Every structure is written in C-alpha cells, then in structure tokens.
Amino acid sequence: MNSYKFDDISVGLEEHFSVKVDADKLDKFLEISGDTNPLHTDSKYSKSKGFVDRVAYGMLTSSFYSTLVGVYLPGKYCILQSIDIQFSKPVYIEDKLKISGKVTYINESYKQLEIKATIANQENKKVSKATIKVGVMGE
Amino acid sequence: MTRKEVFNGVQDIFRDIFDEDDMVIEDKTNSDDVEEWDSLNHINLVSAIEKEFKIKFALVELMTLKDVGAMVDLMMEKLK
Numbered sequence: 001m002n003s004y005k006f007d008d009i010s011v012g013l014e015e016h017f018s019v020k021v022d023a024d025k026l027d028k029f030l031e032i033s034g035d036t037n038p039l040h041t042d043s044k045y046s047k048s049k050g051f052v053d054r055v056a057y058g059m060l061t062s063s064f065y066s067t068l069v070g071v072y073l074p075g076k077y078c079i080l081q082s083i084d085i086q087f088s089k090p091v092y093i094e095d096k097l098k099i100s101g102k103v104t105y106i107n108e109s110y111k112q113l114e115i116k117a118t119i120a121n122q123e124n125k126k127v128s129k130a131t132i133k134v135g136v137m138g139e
Numbered sequence: 140m141t142r143k144e145v146f147n148g149v150q151d152i153f154r155d156i157f158d159e160d161d162m163v164i165e166d167k168t169n170s171d172d173v174e175e176w177d178s179l180n181h182i183n184l185v186s187a188i189e190k191e192f193k194i195k196f197a198l199v200e201l202m203t204l205k206d207v208g209a210m211v212d213l214m215m216e217k218l219k
Contacts, residue, residue, distance in 0.1 A: 081179055105190060109198040110182045133183075 002075030006111045006136040009103060015073040016100040019064060021056050023093050029060040056091040061128065064099045065117055069134050073101045073115060079135040081112065089127040096122040101132070111136045140218055145192070146211050152187045156180055166208025192218065 002015065026040060038045040039055050046054045062085050069078045091097065098120050105114035115132040140148075146166075154162045157175055170176040176184075188210075189195055194217040204210050 081182070105186065107182060107186045107189065109185060109196050109201055112182050112186065114186070
C-alpha cells in the first residue's frame with residue numbers, strides 16, 4: 001500500500017494497477033449486492049441482448065476505483081469524498097483491466113485531490129472513466 | 140472583470156454544485172440559507188471557484204468569510 005502524504009503529492013502524479021475479472025468476483029458481488037439482473041447472471045439472456053456473454057457489474061469494476069485511491073493514490077491516508085463515473089464499454093469475465101489515475105487538481109486549503117481515472121481492458125479500450133475527489137488525512 | 144461578472148460566475152458555480160438551475164444567491168447568502176451547503180459542498184465550491192477564476196485561497200482567508208459577498212470581495216482582491 002502506498003502512503004503518500006499531502007505534501008508529497010503534486011499535479012500530474014500517476015499510479016496504476018491491473019486486475020483480472022473472474023466469475024468468482026461476479027458471484028461475490030451478486031451475494032453482496034443482491035443485483036440479480038440477468039444481464040449479469042444469465043449468459044443466454046446477455047447474448048440475446050447482443051452482448052458477448054454475461055456482463056460484469058459496472059459497480060464491481062468501479063470498486064477498483066476505490067482500490068485505486070485507497071491503496072495506490074494517495075493510499076493509506078485517503079478518504080473518498082465523491083466519484084463521478086461514466087461507462088463506455090462492457091466488461092466480461094476473463095477481461096484483464098488496467099486501472100489508472102492521475103492527480104489533476106489540488107485544493108491546498110482543504111487538502112483535497114481531484115483524480116481523473118480510467119479503466120481499460122486488455123485491448124487498451126477504455127471501459128469507464130471517473131472523476132474522483134479524495135481528502136488526504138494527516139498521519 | 141467587474142464585481143457583477145464575478146458574482147454571476149459564482150452564481151453559476153452555485154447552480155452547478157447544488158443542481159439548481161434557477162438558484163439565486165445574494166451577497167448576504169451564507170451556509171444557513173442553503174440546505175445542502177455542508178462541509179463537502181463547501182470544499183467543492185472553493186475548488187470550483189479556484190479552477191474557474193484561476194485563483195487560490197489560503198485556509199485562513201476562507202475561515203474569515205461570513206457570506207457570499209465576502210467571498211466575492213476576496214475574489215476581487217485576488218483578481219486585481
């Protein structure tokens with residue numbers, strides 16, 4: 001886990017990590033969320049709607065934005081304040097995602113960062129983007 | 140920029156932050172007058188004003204502000 005302190009951070013600082021989406025993650029998200037929509041649980045139904053297979057939950061892949069700020073940028077001293085997400089492409093089981101974030105603005109008075117983040121799949125296609133605001137706590 | 144232009148720009152930011160297209164603020168408007176003006180939205184307001192007007196506030200300056208008018212006056216000083 002990274003432990004960037006507020007004074008260590010400047011506009012342009014970037015971090016990224018990768019993760020593979022597997023069926024187990026979808027099953028666990030189903031258990032936690034109770035989202036039984038067949039687009040995520042029924043391969044036949046998803047295909048009938050024009051998708052390649054069942055689609056990973058958008059909020060499951062978005063949970064990696066939580067990991068981005070909570071573990072990588074800024075990491076330990078992060079407190080998530082807001083997140084605005086736009087989804088552009090579906091994510092499927094076995095996709096390998098790269099989650100990237102870059103500090104684009106710093107509110108020095110209130111120690112708040114604005115981070116522009118993206119998730120891209122193994123074909124380097126952007127599947128979602130987000131604007132995240134986090135506070136940086138003291139040690 | 141004139142004070143009126145700055146004030147109108149601040150009003151647009153309030154409308155955006157609080158999702159009220161017809162929101163009208165006055166010099167005497169303060170956080171007691173706007174239900175959703177909590178600490179997080181206050182940070183959002185300050186950040187949006189800093190970005191839009193390309194100015195920076197110090198925490199000590201922000202702590203002394205009592206209403207929108209005082210904020211606009213401080214902005215006019217920084218925009219000189």
